[in-house]
Amino acid sequence: MLQAQPRNHWLIACALLSFFYFCNTANASDPEFDLESLMSTDVQVTSAMKRAQPISNTASSIYVLTNKDLLNAGVQSIPQALNLVPGMQVRQINNNQWAITARFAGGRYSSNLLVLIDGQSVYNPTFAGVYWENIDVPIQDVERIEVIRGQTGTLWGVNASNGVVNIITKNSLDTQEGYATVSHGSDLQYDLNLRYGGTIGDQGSYRVYSHHLEEKQASEGLSPTNDTSLLNSMGMRVDYAFNDDITLFSKWNILDSAIGQTSRRVDKNTLRNGSFNESVERNKFDFLIRVEERISKKSNHMLQFSINKESGYQETLDEEFRAADLEYQINTLIGDHQIDMGLYYRYNDIELISDEYITNFGNSNKFENYGGFFQAQLNVIPDKFHLILGNMSAYNDYTGWENQPSFRTIYKISPSQTVWFNASKAVRVPSYLENNIEIQVNGSKVGEFVNTGNTTIDNTVLASYLRGSPDTEAEETISYEAGYRLTDDNYSLDLSIFKNTSNNTLTYQPSINTHAVNSAVFALLSGDVPQVLSILNNTPIYYDFFSLSTLNVTGLEAVFAFxxxxxxxxxxxxxxxxxxxxxxxxxxxxxxxxxxxxxxxAKLNVKLPHRQSLNINVKSEKGSMYSTGNIFSADIGWRWKAKPNVTLAVNAWNLFSNEYEYLNTRELHTSPTKVNKSVTASLYVEF
Amino acid sequence: MSSFRLPVFIKNRFSCIGFVPKESCRKILLLLALGMYSIPAYCSEFDREITLKTGFIFNFSRFGQWESNFSDKANFTLCSPDRIFVEVARKNLAKKRVGKLPIKVIETSVNDDYEACDVIFITKQFYLNWKDNFSHPVSKGVMLIGESKGFIQAGGHINFFLLGGKIRFEVSIKNLKNSGLQLSSKVLRLGKIHER
Structure with missing residues (x-):
């Protein structure tokens, strides 16, 4: 087996970079007026959507992936795209599950990173996180992905305490041609994308699209592997401009998937965890409609309504949720100062059915969130010094009203240099699962705590339950972050340091009925083994959720682009x-x-002769956060525009490594597999 | 000297914001209140739209093809009857070139014959006036760009419109051809083709 030698690989990467440095030729590009950048720039600084401002004017760690970046790298899914973002932690649990976050440790059920698709939040309210395998956005139609690392609660609400992933798709007017992609690879049976766009009269446009995917299972895992994927989805986007000032945007998407899962969950007979190969079927429906109006040259507002409905079926658990969101925002300029305000309301309805390991579903499966935000960006010294103050007050049924204020400053040392600072408070509200339900988990043998000398007693398994608690408090994080940004025609440097202190961080504590334990000890001393077994069989261990710890997260991020x-x-x-x-x-x-x-x-993009390009991405991660060894991966992609409307691409993924990227096996339904080296070949045709 | 006092309703509402101490909160609000009214009205928001359109026009110019090929010209000339546009374009295109020619931006009257122009941008404000005078033929080899509904039907080549807060454009290949002009596919693929 080819073993990773990180130091050598970095030497190779450096040598490659040096080679291309000496291939430098005269700069003839004009990035300032690049046509595609102009197409994606908002006419007004005050955008009805909370889109990021120009990076140079942003007091937070933001990174933008453009459509070109995504196509150059040959990515075929949103998790793969996020793997290109510096500072993001993207770990592949197996061939269809991911653990993704920023500035914390990711997990299958991470809930601190907000994911939006065209302004629609896509989190699952059961655990307030995202099933990444079901985030299905056609990559060719993505205009850009904005990733904000760090707290953004003031604008984006609760559960955005580690950051926001904002996926923005192209306006349908920009996707008028037909488009088809087909891919096949060593881990990929097929991946087929179809899209067709057209106009609606003189003022509207639409596109319809479909995606079909079948992926193979990994070759090796902690349990026998079963991580296949079968996905079919289709959707439509409509954009209509009543005039220059009023536009309507609507979209819907339906998805049907069946993913293989090696489920690690408790066996009710043995009370211990077992591995079960099964299939999880999911159906998803998303709908969004938004009307934006430009009230004047300085103001605009928007009203948005969206629905998510998702159901999942597996052998021992049926889950379904419905969520409806209503949002209103207004953005305006008063003098030289930008004011943003908004209100939102969300209704959630969750239904879980399990005759196996969920033993209590809590008091209520219907809950609401609502709130409003206000933010003022004061240009204290125009184009030099900005002060940004804001607060979001949000209500949730579990912890009541929560405030998320922020204070940010930006100072432009020179046209190319900016320093910024922000201090903010963000809140993570306990999820439905943390607040309510009781789940039977892996039982513990008596012998794991004490050796009685009696094999029957020592092998007795104590039933164990994980219990949510309505007393769990919202996790409150105070964050301080400072950054420096240098931008020039040919290079940029982005530095940031941060310190987050979270109170009420989620913990659990094992407990057992001490009276029962004393009775068992007394029976044992009396030699009454049947009585001991009878007591133990009726004495479970409870792992109760609390919010009783403090977490300090510190870090540094540096990105140099050249x-x-x-x-x-x-x-x-x-x-x-x-x-x-x-x-x-x-x-x-x-x-x-x-x-x-x-x-x-390290990333490298090279335009080769005859409309070819080469893309190399190398990544190394060191540390024990995911209980794995060090990770070193290299992805290489080659693209050739054979004809104006035909492109061929070959991508090699995860070279030099064949290891586990994630080994947190405490999570429900999570069974990691080794991430294989793989190759895909793709054909892209416009018609 | 009297001290600044916040109205009671503001004090009650904001003095409890998270980690910000009460005193700091008051100072921030004072700064906010002073800042709001201390700076003259903002006009660069308008410039932003014009700046973006200037960028588009620059791209139409450099990716356009003129029959004359500018063999006898010292400048590439962009004309507009709109003084504000002319000022913004002059600022933004000062060091830019179309081919090897430096760009000259000039203010013209709607009634001019545009002989010296390579590109004309007719803003909304001057559209009706221009349309009324458009009965006389514009010289061949002049690219007509507008931002008004009906501009293409009135004989224009490229017309801007807004969609979802972004600038988009429609192109009449037929009108361009009639004027001896062509546009590169790099531009055409991003625009809405008027006659398909």
Missing amino acids: DISPKVDTELSYSVINLDYDLAPGQVAAISHDSTLTQLM
Whole structure:
């Protein structure tokens, strides 16, 4: 087996970069007036959507992936795209499940990263996180993905305490041609995308699209592998401009998937965890309609209504949720100052059916969230010094009203240099699962705690339950972040340091009925084994959720991008993050542990003769955050525009490595597999 | 000297914001209140739209093809009757070139014959006036760009419109051809083709 030798690989990467540096040719590009950038720029600074401003004017760590970046890298899914973002932690659990987050430890059920598709939040309210395998957005239709690392609660609400992933698709007017892609690979049976666009009269346009995917299972895992994927989806987007000032945007998407899952869950007969190969079928429907109006040259507002409906069926659990969102925002300029305000309301309805391991579904499966935000960007010294103040007040049925204020400053040292600082408070509200339900989990043998000398007693398994609690408090995080940004025609440097202190971090504490234990000890001393077994069989261990720890997260991120020539550009990044828990006595951190993770990334894009291009992405991660060894991966992609409307691409993924990227096996239904080396070949045709 | 006092309703509403101490909160609000009214009305928001359109026009110019090929010209000339546009374009295109020619931006009257122009941008404000005078033929080899509904039907080549807060454009290949002009596929693929 080819073993990863990180140091050598970095030497190779450096040598490659040096080679391309010396291939430098005269710069003839005009990035300032690049036509595609102009197409994607908002006419007004005050955008009805909370889109990011120009990066140079943003007091947060933001990274933007453009459509070109995604196509150059040959990515075929949103998780693969996020793997290109410096500082993001993207770990592949198996061939169809992912753990993704920023500035924390990711997990299958992470809930601190908000994901939006065209302004529609797509989280599952059961655990307030995202099933990444069901985020299905055709990559060719993505205009850009904005990733904000760090707290953004003031604008984006609760559960955005680690960041926001904002996926923005192209206006349907920009996708008028037919488009088809077909891919096949060593881990991929087929991946087929079809799209067709057209006009609606003189003022409207639409596109319809479908996606069909079948992926193979990994070759090796902790349990026998079963991580296949079968996905079919279709959708439509409509854009209509009543005039220059009023536009309507609507879209819907339906998805039907069946993913193979090696489920690690409790067997009710043995009370211990077992591995079960099964299939999870999911059906999903998303709908969104938004009307935007430009009230004047300085103001606009928008009203948006959206629906998510999702159901999942597996052998022992049926889950379904329905959510409806209504949002209103207004953005205006008063003098030189930008004011943003908004209101939102969300209704959630969750239904879980399990005759196996969920033993209590809590008091209510219907809950509401609503709130409003206000933000003022004061240009104290125009184009030089900005002060941004804001607050979001949000209500939820579990913890009541929560405030998320922020204070940000931006100072432009010169046209090319900016320093910024922000201090903010963000809140993560307990999910339905943390607040309500009781789940039977892996039982513990008596012998794991004490050796009685009696094999029957020592092998007796105590039933164990994980219990949510309505007393779980909202996790409150105070964050301080500072950054420096340098931008020039050919290069840019982005530095940020941060310190987040979270109170009420989720923990759990095991407990057992001490009276029953004393009775068992007394019976044991009396030699009454049947009585001991009878007591133990009726004495479960409870793992109760609490919010009784403090978590300090500190880190540093640096990204250096350099356009060596019009034909060669590169990007180097380094980030380090440290998690430090301060746990109350008897408490165990529910997610992750004290750890440090260091990430190094290098990207290289080269335009080759005859309309070919080469893309190399190298990534190294060191640390114990995911209980794995160090990770070193390299992806290489080659594209050839054979004809104006035909492109061929070959991508090699995860070279130099064949290891686990994620080994947190405490999570329900999670069974990691090794991430294989793989190759895909793709054909893209416009018609 | 009297001290600044916040109205009671503001004090009650904002003094409890998270980690911000009460005193700091008051100072921030004072700064906010002073800042709001201390700076003259903002006009660059208007410039932003014009700046973006200037960028588009620059791209239409550099990806356009003129029959004359500018063999006898010292400048590439962009004309408009709109003084504000002319000022913004002059600022933004000062160091730009179309081919090897430096760009000259000039203010013209709607009634001019545009002989010296390579590109004319007719803003909304001047559209009706221009349309009334358009009965006389515009010289061949002049690219007509507008931002008004009906501009293409009135004989224009490229027309801007807004969609979802972004600038989009429609192109009449037929009108361009009639004037001896062509546009590169790099531009055409991003625009709405008027006659298909």
